Structure formats: structure tokens, C-alpha cells
Amino acid sequence: MLLGFLAFSIQTYKVRAESATLFGTVLYDEKPISQFTSIAAVFWLQNETSGNTFFANPTYNTSTGEYSIPNMPPGEYGISVFFDSASPFNGKEGFAGDFDGWNVPIDIPEDQSTVNQNLTVAKTLHLTSPVDNSATIAPWSSPRTTYSMTEVTFMWDSLAEASSYHIRIDDYQEPSTDIGPVLTNVTSNVSFNATLPMSLDNHFYDFWLYAYNLNGVIVGKLMVPYGSGYGWDFQFRLSPQPVAESCNLTGDLKSNFDLGETVYLTGANFSASKTFNLFIVIDQATWTNGMTIPDSLPGTLTNVSTDSSGDIPPTAIWTDSQATGNYDIVVDVDGNGQYNVGIDALYVNATELTAGFSVVPEFLPSLILPLLITITLLAIGIKKMTERRKLKTEAHGGQINKDL
Ligand SMILES: [Ca+2]
Numbered sequence: 001m002l003l004g005f006l007a008f009s010i011q012t013y014k015v016r017a018e019s020a021t022l023f024g025t026v027l028y029d030e031k032p033i034s035q036f037t038s039i040a041a042v043f044w045l046q047n048e049t050s051g052n053t054f055f056a057n058p059t060y061n062t063s064t065g066e067y068s069i070p071n072m073p074p075g076e077y078g079i080s081v082f083f084d085s086a087s088p089f090n091g092k093e094g095f096a097g098d099f100d101g102w103n104v105p106i107d108i109p110e111d112q113s114t115v116n117q118n119l120t121v122a123k124t125l126h127l128t129s130p131v132d133n134s135a136t137i138a139p140w141s142s143p144r145t146t147y148s149m150t151e152v153t154f155m156w157d158s159l160a161e162a163s164s165y166h167i168r169i170d171d172y173q174e175p176s177t178d179i180g181p182v183l184t185n186v187t188s189n190v191s192f193n194a195t196l197p198m199s200l201d202n203h204f205y206d207f208w209l210y211a212y213n214l215n216g217v218i219v220g221k222l223m224v225p226y227g228s229g230y231g232w233d234f235q236f237r238l239s240p241q242p243v244a245e246s247c248n249l250t251g252d253l254k255s256n257f258d259l260g261e262t263v264y265l266t267g268a269n270f271s272a273s274k275t276f277n278l279f280i281v282i283d284q285a286t287w288t289n290g291m292t293i294p295d296s297l298p299g300t301l302t303n304v305s306t307d308s309s310g311d312i313p314p315t316a317i318w319t320d321s322q323a324t325g326n327y328d329i330v331v332d333v334d335g336n337g338q339y340n341v342g343i344d345a346l347y348v349n350a351t352e353l354t355a356g357f358s359v360v361p362e363f364l365p366s367l368i369l370p371l372l373i374t375i376t377l378l379a380i381g382i383k384k385m386t387e388r389r390k391l392k393t394e395a396h397g398g399q400i401n402k403d404l
């Protein structure tokens, strides 16, 4: 009974519904995309009225760029076309060198069995500065990529089909309020220096880049692959360099600690009211951008929090320092476990040993060091006295000789 009813419903639907075959050519730079890549197209359709995915069975000809999608009921559609034509060949959008386009609205009228509609794609531009979109850029959001400078250099690879590049930078308020453009530019160059004020608290910048051909058709655009998805913009913040340094309980800078003494940390220029991973590590001779931060010393604090001003108040990071040595400190601002120049706070070079701070046996500074200083001063004093005597003698001698 139920089966019979379902069969009847489907049949009724079939009779009443009309559908069309949508066909055309996928174009890039106003030419069939097949002239640029022989990679097969990946289609994804959405019913714009319902907002639901429309499951279609498209065909695509890799040598002509022609496509065909049968059985499309009347309605309004959005069609995404993607060509994974450049490395990495991971089937994911957002990476440099791939082609894609979002074509909307595609209208399938009633009582029409075929609809001819070309689809367009643009190439994802290869941004090389300040980040490289040929690989995943992490993370997606806060804390955003932050630069401690007021001039950011954007550079990208030239696109053969492009005649001009259109740049736009907007000021955004977290999480996603567009305050408006702060900078726009049209250039035929493949680099651009943006001079911008430091970001306000809770604000960030959004960088867009589009390439147009001579006829004003978009041939290239910026896409950025993040860890958890992709965007059509590069989001960043400009903020003074976060700083952190070892100190005493009251926040006075201190680099030499006695064995067993508590080491404190203080800092500034961080995001307000946030917690960051902290690393107290054995003194590294050099720190290079992107290197993995070495393991923290056992017994040291592993994260620090900022106050509402973005400062780290004096915080005990090592309450019973039971290992003599020289140590560096990193506050991993973007939480990626790597040391990143201009983003993370690094505390080194405070001591003559290129370390942030040192823990030394108590007798060394309190006894030997003053003793050494005393001996040195004594030695200098004796030497000076001897020299003065010598000079006196020579002067007298000279005088005597002249008188004679
Ligand atoms: Ca790719």
C-alpha cells in the first residue's frame, strides 16, 4: 500500500516536473579554459531558492572546455567550478595557481529543455609577501597574523593575462564588521607597499587583490588557504611588537637569579585578556623564523595571561629554579609551537651569554664576583700608582737635565 502510494507520487512528480539541460563552455580570460589546463572540472551546485546543495551529474570535455548538466528543474542556481591545476593537487580551493569561479544566478526557466550559459573562472594569484598562499596559512582567526610595523609589502607573481591589479584594504572590527576601505590602489606592478596605522584594539585589516584583463574581465584573484578553510582575503593586524622579560616580584628587570630564587616575567603589547603558551628553554645560540620552539624546562610555567591592557603583570614563571644555566624565553603569540619573527615575544641577549636570564649558584655572584672586582680594582689602583710615580720621576729627571 505504502509502496504503491510512493510509486504514484514519483510518477506524478515526473509528469508535472519539467527539466532542462544546462550547457555551455567554461571560460577563462574570455577563452575556453581548455586552452589553459587539461585538468577536469569539478562542479558544485546550489539551489539559490532553497539554499540546498543540488546534486547534479555534469559532464565536462577536457579538450574543448564544454560542459553539460542534464535534468535541472526550473529555478535559480549557483554553480561553482574548480580546476585543481596547480600544486598542491589536494582538491582544495584557496591555493595559488588553481582556477575557480562562482557563477550566480544561473536561471533555468519553465518550459525550456535546453539552456545555454557559459561559466567563468579566474586564476588564484600567487601571493609571495607577506605570506605565501601556495601553502596553508594558519591559523584561521584570532590571534591573527600580526606585524609590528606600519609598512607591509605585498608581492605576487605576474599573471600573463592581467593588465592591471586592483588592491583594496579594509578596516574590520572583530569578528566580521567591515568598517570600510582604508586604502585602494590600481597598478600594473606586482608589488605594493601599504602604509597603515597600527590596528585599533579588536580591529584587523583585510587585503583583497584582483587582476583584470584589458577588457575589464577578472582573470585573477587572491585566495588564501587557512588551516580550517579558505578566504578571498588576507587578514592581518598591525601591532607594536610584544615584549617579555624576566623580572623580580615588583616587575624590575632582572637577568641573574640565584639558584632556588623565583623567576618572574613581565610583558607588554599583547592582545588584551588572553592566555599564551610560554616556553622557558635552554639558551639557544640563534633563533630563526619558523623554527620549532624547544621543549620547556620541567617545573616552569607553560602559559601566561595578559590583563585588560595587554600587559603581562609580574608573573612567577619558575618558583624554585633548581637548575643552573642560561635560558631564553618565548611567548608563542600565535600558538603554533614555532618561533615567528614579528609575532612572538622572544627574550634573549639580556645577559652577556646571549641568554634571556641566568640561574647561578648563590656563592658565585655574592662572594666570588665582588672578590674578583676588588682584586681587579686593587690591581688597577696599584698599576696607576706605579705609573704616576714613574711619570713623576721622569718629569723631575727631565727638569734636572734641562737645568743642567
Ligand atoms: Ca591545487
Ligand SMILES: [Ca+2]
Pocket (backbone or CB within 6 Å): 332, 333, 334, 335, 336, 337, 338, 339, 340, 343, 344
Ligand atoms: Ca609562534
Ligand SMILES: [Ca+2]
Pocket (backbone or CB within 6 Å): 283, 284, 285, 286, 328, 348, 349, 353, 354, 355, 356
Ligand atoms: Ca639565546
